[in-house]
Amino acid sequence: MSAAGSSSAPVPHNALPPPSGSSARTSRIASHSHIKGLGLSGEGLASNDNAGFIGQTNAREACGVVVDLIKSRKFSGRALLLAGAPGTGKTALALAISHELGVKVPFCPIVGSEVYSTEVKKTEVLSETFRRAIGLRIKETKEVYEGEVTELTPTEAENPLSGYGKTVSHVIVGLKTVKGTKQLRLDPSIYESIMKEKIVVGDVVYIEANTGAVKRVGRSDAYASSYDLESETYVPLPKGDVHKRKQLVQDVTLGDLDTANARPQGGQDIMSVMGSLVRSGRTEVTEKLRREVDRVVKGYVDQGVAEVVPGVVFIDEVHMLDIECFTYLNALLESPMAPTVILATNRGRSLVRGTDDIVSAHGVPVDLLDRCLIVKTETYSREQVAKVVQVRANVEGLKLGSNVLDRLASEGEKASLRYALQLLTPASILAGLAGRTQIELEDIGELNELFLDAKTSARAVNTTDGGFNGGLP
Structure with missing residues (x-):
């Protein structure tokens, strides 16, 4: 490593920066630790930077309307579909909706592939999730x-x-x-x-x-x-x-x-x-x-004696469900004790799983799409990527040197927002190994030599004759 090699004594490859304090309590920082809500004003308008969200004003305002519908108990029998490219904040919006509804409202997130089990039927997994999302x-x-x-x-x-x-x-x-x-x-x-x-x-x-x-x-x-x-x-x-x-x-x-x-x-x-x-x-x-x-x-x-509190079921990667699950989902939505259902997908027009000839938008059958309010998430601009990176750096307690934020914003624009965020913590480790307290441009440059982003890796595979095996059969 160039940063580590500049010191007189070699640094072992598994070395760790010294802890900031033995008595300091550290907690795990999740992907969406910075999301605290939708960040809407009293009139339901989204400010550009609030509650951990950057941009996505239209999507946040639409979700704010859905939150009001849920609170007034007028959203039963329908679903919310969040559609957009990977890394545009679909899961963050679902979590923000759960924050807005309050801690006493049940929130049950699952991924579309969770329904496939060797022990329990697909419909049973869906039904169990729906029941866990209805509070009493x-x-x-x-x-x-x-x-x-x-x-x-x-x-x-x-x-x-x-x-x-x-x-x-x-x-x-x-x-x-x-x-x-x-x-x-x-x-x-x-x-x-x-x-x-x-x-x-x-x-x-x-x-x-x-x-x-x-x-x-x-x-x-x-x-x-x-x-x-x-x-x-x-x-x-x-x-x-x-x-x-x-x-x-x-x-x-x-x-x-x-x-x-x-x-x-x-x-x-x-x-x-x-x-x-x-x-x-x-x-x-x-x-x-x-x-x-x-x-x-x-x-x-x-x-x-009791009061029913309908919660929220969030199904991420909903295109992973098959035609049988979609049919059962229609029946569950019509149930008199149905929770609020939020779906998320990054697919365009694709084949509905479990069929050979049904191609539909988002990989979801038309009859279920017809029940959904669809909210589109937009891709982030370079300025918005820079703001998101700065928010994450603040949450993780990282210091950025001069021009580092611009460099990470350009990486996010060129590759993806997730790639720019993934570079933050490894860059802080390299800076710590070099004896610095803040991330510098040389740490980002070194990481680009160590790791590939998804688009660069895809280009490498496409341009290599026969892939990485050098054309061998």
């Missing part, structure tokens, strides 16, 4: 007793099963809140739970009236000491009455309910547990079970 928010009202323990008195009686020893017949627990006190007479099984939680007088506890479950919240702050370091968690005295109603909210998906009901429960002995661990393969959920789960869920929704 269950609102449960529970009766609870909450307060500071003022009394804990077990009452013993003669053991009826034996003439020796005594057993706990019941336990008296006194609870105190800001509003008043109450004395409870509890079952001996609840006393066992109290002992397991190591509850003593002065602790703040939470007892469910229906199940008898006991939870220790912490120590009452009336017992707080003036130590600088405390080994105990002190909590304030609960407000309101000792006996109260609390509303608990739990988020699950229909896929979770299907899996929980499909798995055989078996016994609790060691052989049953080992058998469930050793048993391999995925279990297909029957349509009968799904209908039963849907019936129960509908009952909860009608009672007002």
Whole structure:
């Protein structure tokens, strides 16, 4: 290497730059770590550089309209198709839509080739993905007793099963809140739970009236000491009455309910547990079970106990699905409990997989295309490539020397945006080996000697007589 060779001592080929700090916590930076949302104004207009996005203003504004349709529950039965060349931000747009919808909305991304499995049918994989993208928010009202323990008195009686020893017949627990006190007479099984939680007088506890479950919240702050370091968690005295109603909210998906009901429960002995661990393969959920789960869920929704939260299914490389999957996808979109579906493809007119004679735009049959709102992503200009490279450099904490950004922008324009981004981290490694803290032009030049971009490699194969094997058969 030219940069490494300039130093007096040779640098080993597997050398690494010294870590910036042994105590510094590093996290993995993903391909779309810089995407935080669509970056739209209150009027739905896209600024040129916002929320990690550069350019693609028309596509972002179109996705903003789709987000509004999803939030108003008026996008069911339709799909969004993101079409454009590789590296133009289709996956980034899908992730941005999920960010805009919020963390509580299920987002299930898959690739078209994931449906092909030797264990499970293609239609089953699609159906399972759709079920995982439909959330269920269950609102449960529970009766609870909450307060500071003022009394804990077990009452013993003669053991009826034996003439020796005594057993706990019941336990008296006194609870105190800001509003008043109450004395409870509890079952001996609840006393066992109290002992397991190591509850003593002065602790703040939470007892469910229906199940008898006991939870220790912490120590009452009336017992707080003036130590600088405390080994105990002190909590304030609960407000309101000792006996109260609390509303608990739990988020699950229909896929979770299907899996929980499909798995055989078996016994609790060691052989049953080992058998469930050793048993391999995925279990297909029957349509009968799904209908039963849907019936129960509908009952909860009608009672007002639960609320359905439709999520998003994102199918990347949708042209990899075959004609059977596309047919089943049409049926899933018409389901009354269908999530929002986002498709992405970089194909033009191509053969629909699984057929010999059906050629269609984007490799998707016409009947499914007819259900889609289609959004086109544009290729990036040289200025936009430079901005994207700068954003990624900031996210990865890399410093760029003079004219490096222009050089990477020209590489991105000549080859592809992805190639320009891929050069960033290797260039920082070369700079570190040469003892520099920022990337210089010579690092980019050296990388061009070490690596080929896709277009250069394709030209080399086309111009070589017979490919790389020198024309040998």
